[in-house]
Every structure is written in structure tokens, then in C-alpha cells.
Amino acid sequence: xxxxxxxxxxxxxxxxxxxxxxxxxxxxxxxxxxxxxxxxxxxxxxxxxxxxxxxxxxxxxxxxxxxxxxxxxxxxxxxxxxxxxxxxxxxxxxxxxxxxxxxxxxxxxxxxxxxxxxxxxxxxxxxxxxxxxxxxxxxxxxxxxxxxxxxxxxxxxxxxxxxxxxxxxxxxxxxxxxxxxxxxxxxxxxxxxxxxxxxxxxxxxxxxxxxxxxxxxxxxxxxxxxxxxxxxxxxxxxxxxxxxxxxxxxxxxxxxxxxxxxxxxxxxxxxxxxxxxxxxxxxxxxxxxxxxxxxxxxxxxxxxxxxxxxxxxxxxxxxxxxxxxxxxxxxxxxxxxxxxxxxxxxxxxxxxxxxxxxxxxxxxxxxxxxxxxxxxxxxxxxxxxxxxxxxxxxxxxxxxxxxxxxxxxxxxxxxxxxxxxxxxxx
Numbered sequence: 001x002x003x004x005x006x007x008x009x010x011x012x013x014x015x016x017x018x019x020x021x022x023x024x025x026x027x028x029x030x031x032x033x034x035x036x037x038x039x040x041x042x043x044x045x046x047x048x049x050x051x052x053x054x055x056x057x058x059x060x061x062x063x064x065x066x067x068x069x070x071x072x073x074x075x076x077x078x079x080x081x082x083x084x085x086x087x088x089x090x091x092x093x094x095x096x097x098x099x100x101x102x103x104x105x106x107x108x109x110x111x112x113x114x115x116x117x118x119x120x121x122x123x124x125x126x127x128x129x130x131x132x133x134x135x136x137x138x139x140x141x142x143x144x145x146x147x148x149x150x151x152x153x154x155x156x157x158x159x160x161x162x163x164x165x166x167x168x169x170x171x172x173x174x175x176x177x178x179x180x181x182x183x184x185x186x187x188x189x190x191x192x193x194x195x196x197x198x199x200x201x202x203x204x205x206x207x208x209x210x211x212x213x214x215x216x217x218x219x220x221x222x223x224x225x226x227x228x229x230x231x232x233x234x235x236x237x238x239x240x241x242x243x244x245x246x247x248x249x250x251x252x253x254x255x256x257x258x259x260x261x262x263x264x265x266x267x268x269x270x271x272x273x274x275x276x277x278x279x280x281x282x283x284x285x286x287x288x289x290x291x292x293x294x295x296x297x298x299x300x301x302x303x304x305x306x307x308x309x310x311x312x313x314x315x316x317x318x319x320x321x322x323x324x325x326x327x328x329x330x331x332x333x334x335x336x337x338x339x340x341x342x343x344x345x346x347x348x349x350x351x352x353x354x355x356x357x358x359x360x361x362x363x364x365x366x367x368x369x370x371x372x373x374x375x376x377x378x379x380x381x382x383x384x385x386x387x388x389x390x391x392x393x394x395x396x397x398x399x400x401x402x403x404x405x406x407x408x409x410x411x412x413x414x415x416x417x418x419x420x421x422x423x424x425x426x
Contacts (some may be wrong), residue, residue, distance in 0.1 A: 008267055019032045079318075088170070090161075090393060091394045093110040093111065094110060095109075095110050097375075099120065100380075100384055104124040104138075105122065105123045105124040106128050108121050108393065109375070110170075118173045118374040118375075119158065119171060121169065121339045122168070123169075123393055126164075126165050126166060130408055134237075139235065139271045141237045143241060144241065144302070145160075145169065147211050151203075151204060153231055155171050157170070157171055159418070159419065161415055165408060167415060172232065174234075175224045175226075175376065175379060176223055176224060176225030176226050177369055177380065178220060178223065178225075179197065179221075179225065179369055182379075183285065188287065192352075193285075193366040193367060194285040195319075195349065198278065198357075199350055200231045202344045205218070205278065206345075209245075209340050209341065210341075212241065213243070214239065214243050214271045214274060215236070216239060217239075217254055218277035218278060218281055219277070222234055222235045223281070227369060228368060229368040233302065234380050246270070248268035248269060249268065249269065257293055257300065258277045260304075261329045264301055264305060269331060272334045273331070275336040276331075279322075279326025279327040280315075280327070282322070283309070286319065287312065291323075292304045292309070309324065309327045311322065311323060318347070321348070321349070322335070322350075325347070335347070387411075
């Protein structure tokens, strides 16, 4: 018995040794090949030789891809090494300032070199998205952005493209500052100003609902003001598409201060979750803090679930009635549960609003941000604008792609978006 055990152990040791040998051998050969190719592609004269081009699988009329669509190399082609050919690449822009920062990357003020137009370019790191398994949210954001181009209070997507390691959204540039920024400075808004913003938000949410999209993350940080003073809703990463009027979903997501009770309880929820969030933001505009706020998150969650909303008398009766309707804990009784946006439009609080004029931007905004031009960044947080702009952002290409980068390169099929030529994007 002892001999058999020893024999098995010896065989196992031999197998481990063979595997280790071949692993080291392959790694060494791979590194050697990488070094060889790096030297090869760094010499443009050698790259033009027909035999070298065959070896590198570079064709005059296509990108440097293998037959299965995975790209082993990424060199100085004007196109991405990905299968998606686009008309614009990172180097077409001058990246001027960082104006925002998130979990997956940065938002930058950029100027298109040829047209001199200004855009907000959202640059996301693929490897971080993959690590956090957020591919679906990013592709959902792209999909929703494509549907939003026709609404005045939703940020528009002009273009999207990708390189081996980054995703780029080219968006409307809005420089009036976050609603959060202005609310922090002024603490509260007078009721007419709060009504104006709430009406534009409700209009945007109602439009999304008509497309069977639930926004799910309404908060002052996601609401921008343009240079005229109108609101622009941004960041569609948490949107849920394909939700019919009577449909529900159950994904736990959102921002703690604005979470609806049904989301906290991990119950099924529907589009009325957006009306709860609108009620929370309206309450914050009128009273200075979210309705159930506490520094202690557990206490705040308990307040959301069990405490009645406190409505002080410095708000009109119609305003308090609207807040009670929107912040109804039972979603089936919440304002908007039956006829969605129509119920809000008909509420007394919004009686001063002409909705057609609102959509046409014919109502003069109650506040116009002071900005001298597109490069005036006074309404952006200096924490971002003082950061150095990475030089790599305008760099389309790299010399070699590792296996992990190759995985990232192929993880976002169909991401690139080219607007119809007649729209004259750039």
C-alpha cells in the first residue's frame, strides 16, 4: 500500500514538473515574441515589407485583426484595432480640463480640432468596468443616450467610440454647474425656482417612461444647468430599459438618500420609483436636506421605511400636497402610479406651468448661471478642474495588447455610434 502511494506521489510530482517546465517555456517564448514584435513595429520601414505585413496580418483595407475578431496588435492605424470602424478617434480632440470624475473614469471638456466645437467627453476604463462586472450598465447607458437625443432636458450623445482599453462618450457640453453645486451655495430655493426645475425634471422622466425606461438615480449631482438655466439630466448608467407601464424590476441600486422604500426592502418596484426620487429632490430644494436624511445610514434607512415625512409650513399647501403624494411609501398609492406623468402635470403645484412652453424652452429660467463662454469653468468643482489632464487620452493606439486587454477589447461589441451624415455632427 505504501509503495502504491509513493508511486502515485512520484507520478504527480513528475506531472507538476512537466507542467511547470512547459509553462515557463511558453512564457519565455511569448516574451521573446513580444520583444521581437515591439522592435519590428517600431521601425516603419520594416513594417512596409510585404512579408512583414503578412506576418503581422495587416491588410491595406482592414484593421489589424485576426479572423476571430480578436486583435493581437494595436499599432498606429487611424482606425481602432477593433472591428468597429468609426469616423472619429481620440486624437481628433484637444482635452482641455477634467470637469468630473467617477468610478470608471473621467469627464473632460474637449474641443474638436477640426470644427472647434466643445464637448463633454466621458472616458471610461474598460478594465475597471470588467473588474466590477458593470458591462451591462455601460451598454445600457449607451442605448439610453441614443434614444434621448430629441428631448430638451436630457443630455445628448453625439458620438461613441472605443480603443483597446477605453470607452469614449462624446456628449453635450453643459457648463452651468450641478444642481447640487448651486443648492449647496444657496441652501434652499424659493418655491417658483424649485417648481421650474421639478417641472423640467418631471418632463424628462415622463419622456423616459414613455420609452419604457426607468431612470432610477435622480439626485442633484446628476442634474446639470445649462448656460441659459435649464436643467439637463445626465448619467444613465442605472437606467432600466424595457419596463412596460405595468412591469416591475428588483435590482437594488440608487443613492442612499433617495432610495424608495420598496427598493430598500428589496421588493419588486416599477417606474414610480422615479417619482419618489423626484419628491426627494424637490423636498431638498425646498427644505435644504433630503426628506429622511441622517448621517447614520441605518437610521436614515429606518426613517425612509417607517417615519412620516415632515412638512414645515414655509411651503405652500399645493407644494406640501405634492410632496406627500410623491413620497407615499406605498408605491401603488403614490402620485403617478396610475397615469404616470399625466398625474403630475395636472397637480395644483404645477398650475402656473404651461407645459408646451416649458418643452419649447419659452419659459424664462428663474436663474441664469454666469458664464463668459465654454471655457468658463467657475461652476465646476476645483477638485476636478485642477487635476492634470492625462496625456494618454488622445492616444488612440498602443504597440501590444495583452490577453487581458484583448478580453477588454472584445467586451463591448456594438458600442461605437456614428450619427447619420445629414446631421452633420462634426
